[in-house]
Amino acid sequence: MAMIGRALANLLLLLVVAVCGCGWQQYESRMQASASYYEYLGRVNTSLSGHVEEGVSEFGITFRVPARFRWIEAGQRSRQHPFGRRELPGLLGSWNSFVVNKETGKEAAGRSRMYLFGNYTQFQQRNEGTSNVNPMEFHEDLVSQLVGALGMDSPAEAEWKYEQIPKRGGYVEPKDYTLVELSRGNTEFRLYLYPARATANTEDNDAPADSEHLQFAFLFEIPANTTSPVKLDTGITHCLEWIQITGAVPQPLAPGEESGGGGEAGF
Numbered sequence: 001m002a003m004i005g006r007a008l009a010n011l012l013l014l015l016v017v018a019v020c021g022c023g024w025q026q027y028e029s030r031m032q033a034s035a036s037y038y039e040y041l042g043r044v045n046t047s048l049s050g051h052v053e054e055g056v057s058e059f060g061i062t063f064r065v066p067a068r069f070r071w072i073e074a075g076q077r078s079r080q081h082p083f084g085r086r087e088l089p090g091l092l093g094s095w096n097s098f099v100v101n102k103e104t105g106k107e108a109a110g111r112s113r114m115y116l117f118g119n120y121t122q123f124q125q126r127n128e129g130t131s132n133v134n135p136m137e138f139h140e141d142l143v144s145q146l147v148g149a150l151g152m153d154s155p156a157e158a159e160w161k162y163e164q165i166p167k168r169g170g171y172v173e174p175k176d177y178t179l180v181e182l183s184r185g186n187t188e189f190r191l192y193l194y195p196a197r198a199t200a201n202t203e204d205n206d207a208p209a210d211s212e213h214l215q216f217a218f219l220f221e222i223p224a225n226t227t228s229p230v231k232l233d234t235g236i237t238h239c240l241e242w243i244q245i246t247g248a249v250p251q252p253l254a255p256g257e258e259s260g261g262g263g264e265a266g267f
Contacts, residue, residue, distance in 0.1 A: 037171055040171050043234070043238070044238045044242070046067070047066060047067060047231070047234050047235040047238045047239075048064040048065065048066060048067055048235060048238055048239060048242070049064050049065050049066070049067055049069070050064075051064065052064055053065060053071065053093065055071055055093055056092050056093045056116055057246065058247075059092050059118050059120040059121070059214075059247065060118075060120055060214050060245060060246055060247025060248065061116075061118070061214070061216055061243060061244070061245055061246060061247070062243070062244045062246050063239055063242060063243040063244070064238075064239060064242060065095055065114060065235075065239055066114070066232060066235025066236055066238075066239055067235055068097045068098055068099055068110060068112070068231075068232065068235070069095035069096065069097055069098075069114050070095060070096050070097075070098055071093065071094075071095055072093075072094040072095060072096055083146075083149040083150075086145070086148070086149040088117065088142060088145050088146060088149065089117065089122070089133075089138065089141050089142055089145060090117040090118050090119055090120070090121060090122060090138060090142065090217075091115065091116075091117055092116045092117060092118050092120070092121075093115070093116040094113065094114070094115050094116075095113065095114040095115075096109060096110070096113060097109070097110030097111065097112040097113060097114075098110055099227040099228065110226070110227055111223040111225065111226055111227075112220065112221060112222050112223065112226045112232060113220070113221040114218070114219070114220055114221070115218070115219040115220075115221075116216065116217070116218060116219075117138075117142055117216065117217040117219065118138075118214065118215060118216045118217070119135040119136070119138035119214065119215045119216075120214060120247070120250065122135040122138060123135045123212075123249050123250045124250050127250060127251070127252040135212065135215075135249075136212055136215075138215045138217075139178070139193045139197060139215055139217065142191075142193075142217055143155065143180055143191065143193075146182070146189075146191065146219075147182065150182065150184050150189070151184070152182060152184065155180055155182070159180060159181070160178050160179075160180055160197060161178065161179045161180070161181075162176070162177075162178060162179075162196055163176075163177045163178070163179040163192065163196075164176055164177070165177060165237060165240045165241045166237070166241045170241070172241050172242065174241075175194065175195075175240060175241060175243065176194075176195055176196035177192045177193060177194050177195075177196050177240065178192070178193040178194075178196045178197045179191070179192055179193075180193065186223060186224035186225070187221060187222065187223045187224070188221075188222045188223075188224075189219060189220070189221055189222075190219070190220045190222065190236075191217060191218070191219050192217065192218040192219075192220075192240060193215070193216075193217050194215070194216045194217070194218070194240075194243070195213070195215070212249050213249060214245060214247065214248070214249060216243075218239075218240065220236055
């Protein structure tokens with residue numbers, strides 16, 4: 001009887017050790033996952049500016065730009081550089097780059113630039129009866145006018161590439177873009193259209209429906225001699241994966257109702 005008791009006691013001890021061991025493995029796995037997530041957040045915060053871009057939030061989108069970029073106020077001539085006098089459709093914001101000189105530690109103007117375009121104001125203009133432009137053709141119109149401003153041929157259909165940022169399995173919900181890459185001289189232009197065109201994405205089941213919706217485009221101008229290009233690429237990726245659509249298509253105002261937001265882009 002005593003032997004049976006000792007056997008049961010040993011069996012119970014083995015069960016306790018096994019259960020505790022399994023729990024410890026789960027705890028350790030969760031701690032490692034948590035540590036990896038906070039490391040990722042650290043990289044994001046290093047790569048991006050410390051604030052959401054308030055200047056464009058009224059158009060239904062929020063995001064943080066790569067850390068080197070600074071907002072260009074409306075009215076400044078450099079706001080549409082390098083497009084000269086040609087006004088591209090739906091320009092909502094522009095940013096200059098600034099980088100730190102490693103020798104002096106001082107900040108100086110960089111060579112890369114960033115632009116945001118969108119069809120929000122086109123919906124407003126249609127509602128007001130001041131334009132007959134179709135806001136749902138915004139992406140195609142922007143690409144057409146951009147290549148015209150740059151003196152280039154229109155990209156072939158195969159050059160409208162589907163790009164998912166981040167790839168599935170990351171820490172944030174993937175965003176579906178259409179990427180159009182252009183180059184002029186030693187300067188690269190990366191145009192990310194959001195949401196992705198259904199015709200450019202044959203694998204995605206989350207492509208937007210045919211109903212009207214907000215469209216945006218992020219344009220990055222990147223000269224060949226850009227400072228710290230890897231850091232810039234990382235910043236662009238994190239910028240695009242953390243965008244949030246916070247608004248909807250502006251609706252026509254009821255008779256006697258005054259506009260309450262989403263003013264003119266100021267260009």
